[in-house]
Amino acid sequence: TPTILWFRRDLRLGDHPALLAAAEQGPVLPLFVLDDALLGPSGRPRRDYLFRSLRALDADLRAHGPGLVVRKGRPEQVVPELAAEIGAGAVHVSADFGPYGAARDARVEEALDVPLTRTGSPYAVGPGRLRTGGGKPYQVFTPFYRAWVEHGWRAPAASDPAAVDWVGASGVALPEAASGDEPVGEAAARERWEAFRGTPYDDIRDRPDLDETSRLSPALRWGEIHPRTVLAGLDLRRPHDETFRRELAWREFYAHVLHAWPESARSYFRPELRALPYVTGTERERRLAAWTAGRTGYPIVDAGMRQLLAEGWMHNRVRMIAASFLVKDLHVEWTYGARHFMRHLVDGDLASNQHNWQWVAGCGTDAAPYFRIFNPTTQGRKFDPDGVYARRWIPELDSPDYPEPIVDHATQRAEALTAYQLIRGNR
Ligand code: FAD
Numbered sequence: 001t002p003t004i005l006w007f008r009r010d011l012r013l014g015d016h017p018a019l020l021a022a023a024e025q026g027p028v029l030p031l032f033v034l035d036d037a038l039l040g041p042s043g044r045p046r047r048d049y050l051f052r053s054l055r056a057l058d059a060d061l062r063a064h065g066p067g068l069v070v071r072k073g074r075p076e077q078v079v080p081e082l083a084a085e086i087g088a089g090a091v092h093v094s095a096d097f098g099p100y101g102a103a104r105d106a107r108v109e110e111a112l113d114v115p116l117t118r119t120g121s122p123y124a125v126g127p128g129r130l131r132t133g134g135g136k137p138y139q140v141f142t143p144f145y146r147a148w149v150e151h152g153w154r155a156p157a158a159s160d161p162a163a164v165d166w167v168g169a170s171g172v173a174l175p176e177a178a179s180g181d182e183p184v185g186e187a188a189a190r191e192r193w194e195a196f197r198g199t200p201y202d203d204i205r206d207r208p209d210l211d212e213t214s215r216l217s218p219a220l221r222w223g224e225i226h227p228r229t230v231l232a233g234l235d236l237r238r239p240h241d242e243t244f245r246r247e248l249a250w251r252e253f254y255a256h257v258l259h260a261w262p263e264s265a266r267s268y269f270r271p272e273l274r275a276l277p278y279v280t281g282t283e284r285e286r287r288l289a290a291w292t293a294g295r296t297g298y299p300i301v302d303a304g305m306r307q308l309l310a311e312g313w314m315h316n317r318v319r320m321i322a323a324s325f326l327v328k329d330l331h332v333e334w335t336y337g338a339r340h341f342m343r344h345l346v347d348g349d350l351a352s353n354q355h356n357w358q359w360v361a362g363c364g365t366d367a368a369p370y371f372r373i374f375n376p377t378t379q380g381r382k383f384d385p386d387g388v389y390a391r392r393w394i395p396e397l398d399s400p401d402y403p404e405p406i407v408d409h410a411t412q413r414a415e416a417l418t419a420y421q422l423i424r425g426n427r
Contacts, residue, residue: 001089002027002167006079007068008101009122010094010223011057012186015156017120019164022092027165029086030061033079034072034172037100041343045312049184049346051177053222056185058174065166072172076107083114086169090114094223095121097128097255098350099262122220123252124153124227127259137260139365144256145249156229182215189219190229197233201240205247208304208315209388214244217347218313220251227251251352257365258351264364265354266335273363273370275423276416278333287330290406291322292340297405299390299397300380301325306393312346317383323360324374329412334361370420373413 005022007030013019022028032054039047058068071078083091095118096105109116121127130138130147138144183191196214204212219225227248234241258265268274279287290296294306304318314322319341326337338357342348358364362372384390387397396402 001025002029002086004029004031004079004083004086004088004091006031006033006075006091006093007057008032008093008096008223009221010120010226011053012189012224012226013057013060013161014159014186014190015226015229016094016159017157018092018094018118019159019161020157021117021119022090023159023164025089025092027167028092029069029082029088029167029169030057030067031069031071031079031082032057033075034070034175035075035104037074037104042348043312043344044178045180045310045344046346046348047175048177048180049218049312050222051175052180052184053224054174055177056188056224060161060186061166064161064164066168068174069169069171070174075104076111079108080111080113082169083112086167088114090117092117092119094119095126097121097123097126097259099258099265100350102262120157120226122223122226123255124148124231124248125151125252127252127256130256138253138256141250141253141366144253145246148249148252149245153228153231156226156232184218184224186224189216189224192216192219193225193230193233198235198238199240201244203240205243206317206383208300208318209384209386211315211389213315215313221347221349251349254351254355257355264358265350268363269358269365270363270367272423273361276419277331279331284332284336287326287332287406288336288340290403291326291330291332291337294393295403295406296325296330297403298325298376298380298409299387299394300384301376303384303390303393308341308344310393312344314345315389317379318389319356320360321374321376321379323357325376327361328373328416329376329407329409331412331416334358334363371417373416375409375413377409 003022003025005019005028010016061067079091091112096102125148130151132138193216199212204210220227234245236242292305294302296302300318301322304314304322308314323337326332327334334357338354342353355364359367362368362370391397
């Protein structure tokens with residue numbers, strides 16, 4: 001009996017536990033479903049990345065069989081239909097722990113006459129697995145990290161696409177994608193990782209001008225590489241590799257937090273900060289327009305926002321500065337910024353995005369204290385000392401076409417702190 005392997009955030013064939021589980025049961029039909037609920041809110045770089053990655057997966061599959069079957073529609077309709085059509089004995093997936101993915105999978109499971117089998121996940125340690133001594137989910141990163149390391153993870157799964165009996169079916173063509181410069185797909189992700197390994201990460205991680213971080217985030221987001229593959233390649237005798245492992249653990253921590261508190265994707269983890277006096281109406285729209293277009297008059301912020309629109313990616317240090325600027329200098333609620341990031345980031349991931357935003361805004365689990373406010377000018381001087389990053393993205397930087405600062409940082413900082421003191425006093 002054939003089975004279906006339904007790809008979602010696991011667009012690879014190596015180190016793929018669900019592929020191993022499917023292949024054990026018989027011939028495998030590889031499926032991807034174009035779901036408007038996910039594609040609709042996605043900006044162009046994000047959709048293009050996905051379509052290019054699917055093309056790469058299809059090419060890899062064609063080396064061994066008829067290739068990826070692409071269908072379009074609501075998964076709870078499309079997946080059971082295909083299962084009935086080919087007489088599938090089961091549908092195999094990697095578990096999805098996000099709020100939309102988990103609810104979608106429950107609907108698909110309900111609609112299927114055969115089992116939906118979840119094997120593996122996009123994480124080294126599945127969200128929900130780790131608990132504090134008191135049996136509660138972790139809210140603080142450092143104890144989570146300790147428990148995560150102690151728990152450990154399995155060695156990479158030995159899935160081999162050449163050993164699978166692949167089957168096909170009719171489907172729709174993959175949508176066209178603008179061709180990007182960056183190679184995508186599983187082979188590119190592995191090459192990227194191999195090229196990055198051994199980098200003196202501690203020395204370069206905060207420097208957007210050097211641009212030497214791993215840039216593995218889109219590959220991890222779409223599952224072109226599994227974090228276990230990356231973890232297995234670290235040399236923990238090197239302090240750089242230990243720092244890098246902590247960064248991978250932040251990704252796991254936020255997935256764990258979102259799983260424990262799904263409502264934290266939208267609502268404040270610390271609700272008292274909702275009472276801050278945020279701007280609204282046309283003033284909010286005006287400020288958001290300047291921020292999203294990269295025309296605030298603060299070069300490090302503007303360079304980042306323009307990089308986001310052009311590449312669908314932004315350096316981590318700049319994400320922090322740009323997010324802090326929106327919330328603490330422009331007094332716009334973090335949810336507006338988070339939505340813009342999610343729409344455009346090729347690595348846009350609900351858990352990492354919403355919780356990093358809440359960290360910056362001071363209202364998340366284990367967040368930066370509200371009074372820690374990034375100064376966009378000194379941050380720029382420190383982390384982009386020669387203005388190389390700013391000039392890369394703002395050609396008119398030294399000309400009169402570049403806007404004056406939209407607000408005065410010192411004034412806005414004082415305003416933010418006063419407002420914060422007030423709401424703290426009211427509690
Ligand atoms: P590297 O420095 O090479 O780090 C390696 C990997 O560790 C990353 O690929 C990522 O998977 C993980 N990682 C590193 N830092 C973080 C972090 N702070 N939180 C979670 N994981 C981390 N990352 C996303 O993957 N998706 C998002 O939607 C996202 N939104 C963000 C929003 C804001 C406001 C901020 C401040 C950060 C956000 N990040 C997000 C985290 C981080 O900026 C990116 O993961 C990182 O810049 C990706 O570049 P890299 O792969 O070169 O990172």
